[in-house]
Amino acid sequence: MIKxxxxxxxxxxxxxxxxxxLNINYEVADTPEALNGANKIILPGVGAFxxxxxxxKKSGFKEILEELVLIDKIPILGICVGMQILSEGSExxxxxxxxxxxxxxxxxxxxxxxxxxxxxxxxxxSVDIKKxxxxxxxxxxxxxxYFIHSFYFECQNPEDELTSTFYGKNFSSSxxxxxxxxxxxxxxxxHHNGISLLKNFSQL
Amino acid sequence: MLRSRIIPCLLVHNKGLIxxxxxxxxxxxxxxxxxxxxxxxxxxxxxxxxxxxxxVEGRGPDFELIxxxxxxxxxxxxxxxxxxxxxxxxxxxxxxxxxxAISSAAINNLPLLKEIGNAVGMQSVVVVIDAKKRGxxxxxxxxxxxxxxxxxxxxxxKEFLLELNEIGVGEIVINSIxxxxxxxxxxxxxxxxxxxxxxxxxxxxxxxxxYEDIKNLVAKFKIIGAAAGSLFVFKGKYRAVLIxxxxxxxxxxxxNKK
Numbered sequence: 001m002i003k004x005x006x007x008x009x010x011x012x013x014x015x016x017x018x019x020x021x022l023n024i025n026y027e028v029a030d031t032p033e034a035l036n037g038a039n040k041i042i043l044p045g046v047g048a049f050x051x052x053x054x055x056x057k058k059s060g061f062k063e064i065l066e067e068l069v070l071i072d073k074i075p076i077l078g079i080c081v082g083m084q085i086l087s088e089g090s091e092x093x094x095x096x097x098x099x100x101x102x103x104x105x106x107x108x109x110x111x112x113x114x115x116x117x118x119x120x121x122x123x124x125x126s127v128d129i130k131k132x133x134x135x136x137x138x139x140x141x142x143x144x145x146y147f148i149h150s151f152y153f154e155c156q157n158p159e160d161e162l163t164s165t166f167y168g169k170n171f172s173s174s175x176x177x178x179x180x181x182x183x184x185x186x187x188x189x190x191h192h193n194g195i196s197l198l199k200n201f202s203q204l
Numbered sequence: 205m206l207r208s209r210i211i212p213c214l215l216v217h218n219k220g221l222i223x224x225x226x227x228x229x230x231x232x233x234x235x236x237x238x239x240x241x242x243x244x245x246x247x248x249x250x251x252x253x254x255x256x257x258x259x260v261e262g263r264g265p266d267f268e269l270i271x272x273x274x275x276x277x278x279x280x281x282x283x284x285x286x287x288x289x290x291x292x293x294x295x296x297x298x299x300x301x302x303x304x305a306i307s308s309a310a311i312n313n314l315p316l317l318k319e320i321g322n323a324v325g326m327q328s329v330v331v332v333i334d335a336k337k338r339g340x341x342x343x344x345x346x347x348x349x350x351x352x353x354x355x356x357x358x359x360x361x362k363e364f365l366l367e368l369n370e371i372g373v374g375e376i377v378i379n380s381i382x383x384x385x386x387x388x389x390x391x392x393x394x395x396x397x398x399x400x401x402x403x404x405x406x407x408x409x410x411x412x413x414x415y416e417d418i419k420n421l422v423a424k425f426k427i428i429g430a431a432a433g434s435l436f437v438f439k440g441k442y443r444a445v446l447i448x449x450x451x452x453x454x455x456x457x458x459x460n461k462k
Contacts, residue, residue, distance in 0.1 A: 013300040017275055046297065047325040081325075110403075115426055117405040120327040120374055123427070124249060125206045146250075146280050147206075148302060148327050148374070167206060189280045189302060191247045 002026040002202055003038035007059040009052045010044025010082060014188040018195055024202050032064040040075050040202060041068065045082030049105065049151070050093030052081045062098070069100065075179045075204045077135075083175065083182030084153060092151050101177050102156035108149075112168030120150040127163035127173050127185075135181060135200045136163070139193050145185030146194075147173070153184060207459055208422045209249040210450065211431040213409055214239060216255040216269065216285070223433050225385030227334075227353035233437045233445045236269065240276040246449040250280045252305065252377070252407075252431060254332070256352050258286025259308045265292055267299065274300030282330055293320040297328060303374060307332040308350040311357060311364070318371060327374040335361060335394055336381040346394060353381045362401055369402040376402060377431065380410035387413025387434050390421050399425060407431050415450055419458045 002019065006012050006028045019026045026042075029035045043065075045052045056062050068074045078086050087097040090105035097105070110118045126144035129136055144165070152171040155161045162181065165173035174183040181201070187194035214221050214236065221239055222230040233239075236253065243251055253273060255266055265286045274281060283296055284305025293304050304324065310317045310331045321329045334353055335346040348359045368376055378398045380391040390411045398406050407429025412418055418430040439446035450458055 011297070011300050011302070013274060013298075014277075017300070018278070021278075046328070048322070116399060116403045117427060118403040119372065120405065121206070122327070122375065122405045123206055123209045123429075148280070150327060150372075186280070186302070189278065191278060195278075 001037060002040040002042065003029040003035050004042045004044065005035070005061055005065070006030045007061045008055045010046050010079065011188065012044060015042055015044060015079070015198065018188055018198050019202070022195070022199055022202075024199070032060045035061070035064055035068060038068065038074060040204065041065070041077070042201075043076060043078040043082040043085075045078065045080055045085060047081060048092060049081065049084060049090040049097075050095040053085055053093075053095040053097065056085065066098075069180060073179045075201070076181065077201050078180075078182035079188070080149065080184060080186060083184055084151060086175065086180060086182045087153055090151060100180050101153075101160050101175050101182065103154050103160070103172075103175070104156075105151050106154050107151050108171075109168060120148055121167045122148050125165050125167065125173075125185075127165050128170070129163050130161045131159070131176070133162055133176055133181075134204060135176075135197055137200050138196045143193055145173070145183075145187065145190040147185045149184055153182065206427055208425075208427055209407070209429045210418060210455065210458065211250045211252055211407060211429055212243060212248055212436040212449065213252040213254065213431045213433045214437075215433065216253060216266075217257055219269070221437070223385060223437055227381050227384055229385075231443070234447075237272055237276055239437075239447060240273055242447045243449065244276065244278045246447075246451075248279050248449050250282065250429075251277060252282045252284070254305060255283075255285025260351050260354075264288065265296060267295060270296055270301060271299045284330070284332055287320075288316070290316075290319050290323045293324050297324045303328050303330045305330045305332045305377065307334065311348060311350055311359060314367060314371065317373065321371065321373070325374075326372050329373050330375040330377055331368055331373050332377040332379060333361070333364070334379045334381055346397070349381060361397075365398060365401040369404055373404055375405045375407060375429070377407045377409055377429070383411030385434050386411055389413060389417045390430075392421075392424065395421070395425070395428075405429060409433075415454060415458050419460070422459055
């Protein structure tokens with residue numbers, strides 16, 4: 001069963017709505033214990049980095065996620081700030097990230113953006129697929145996904161980059177290492193591309 | 205490459221959808237949930253839903269409506285109407301909206317805007333400004349109105365825009381009261397003014413009467429939000445209610461990607 005982590009951050013409902021429509025079973029895990037029996041995990045997240053990490057720790061989800069993801073190797077998908085916290089840390093705050101994928105989260109450099117608007121990076125942008133993954137099956141890279149963020153993931157290892165997107169410069173719009181995947185964009189709000197991605201994830 | 209956004213803007217009044225002209229003459233155009241279902245099928249870039257009763261009636265957001273809209277929306281969804289507290293803002297994001305549109309509350313209270321930004325992320329905070337041209341005798345320029353264009357404020361629009369930019373709000377929607385419902389094209393002077401004084405994403409609302417109008421706006425500003433009400437809900441000169449949205453080919457032409 002797919003379990004969506006409800007630790008107080010992020011748009012739980014929108015992801016669930018897509019799975020409802022696809023007739024794919026999922027559960028919202030309101031407590032760490034509720035993650036037992038998960039064979040896929042979705043980690044949403046919106047808001048500030050430190051606040052998000054704080055909520056993950058306070059809710060008690062961090063320890064069990066580490067066990068399920070790092071030891072049992074259950075596939076996990078982090079969305080937006082849920083992706084950013086997979087990193088080692090962010091310029092946005094002082095908290096350490098989960099550190100599951102090597103890299104830092106940085107603020108988009110306004111000076112690299114030659115035209116207005118500058119921040120946030122808002123709207124539909126294309127992706128450039130950097131490595132093969134089943135999760136991107138039938139995704140139209142040119143149409144891309146919906147983004148809304150001012151910070152981005154900078155991978156330390158180029159092989160962890162799943163897609164890149166240009167906004168002032170190329171950044172990692174999605175990352176992947178073994179069973180761990182993170183997407184900066186919002187698949188739950190990206191029409192057929194997002195639906196494909198969430199469906200592919202459920203079938204990993 | 206990042207693309208401009210083409211955004212239907214729906215107004216909720218007495219639980220139904222309406223469209224106005226110059227913020228007056230409301231005409232019923234349908235059921236909100238039904239409209240969202242149609243816009244899903246048309247794969248719209250984003251959707252904006254504004255409850256125009258909430259502030260005027262002095263009540264908070266209609267959470268039941270937001271919940272039902274969010275369940276249906278498979279595209280990014282911005283809700284506005286009656287938001288005056290951080291708790292309401294949190295609740296709306298939790299229900300599944302990506303963005304909150306704040307108008308009256310922001311204009312009276314910039315610290316509140318910052319507090320809401322801290323709670324839900326500033327990128328999710330959208331400020332809607334209803335602007336109306338001043339008469340030439342008053343020296344030209346624009347005034348900011350609140351409460352559906354009924355109350356004129358004394359706020360200096362330039363200073364306000366500069367402040368919003370400084371705070372770093374996620375987006376500014378500029379709504380031309382003069383152009384509303386006329387379908388005679390956007391107010392480019394107003395749009396240019398907002399673009400000049402801010403560098404956050406902006407969306408222009410009011411006046412779009414054809415895809416050509418949107419194309420012209422995009423040609424001028426490159427990356428911009430082009431919002432419209434009448435254009436996406438009316439058909440023909442008798443304004444028959446029919447929901448429409450550019451199909452992929454038309455969109456590519458509008459965005460000059462063909």
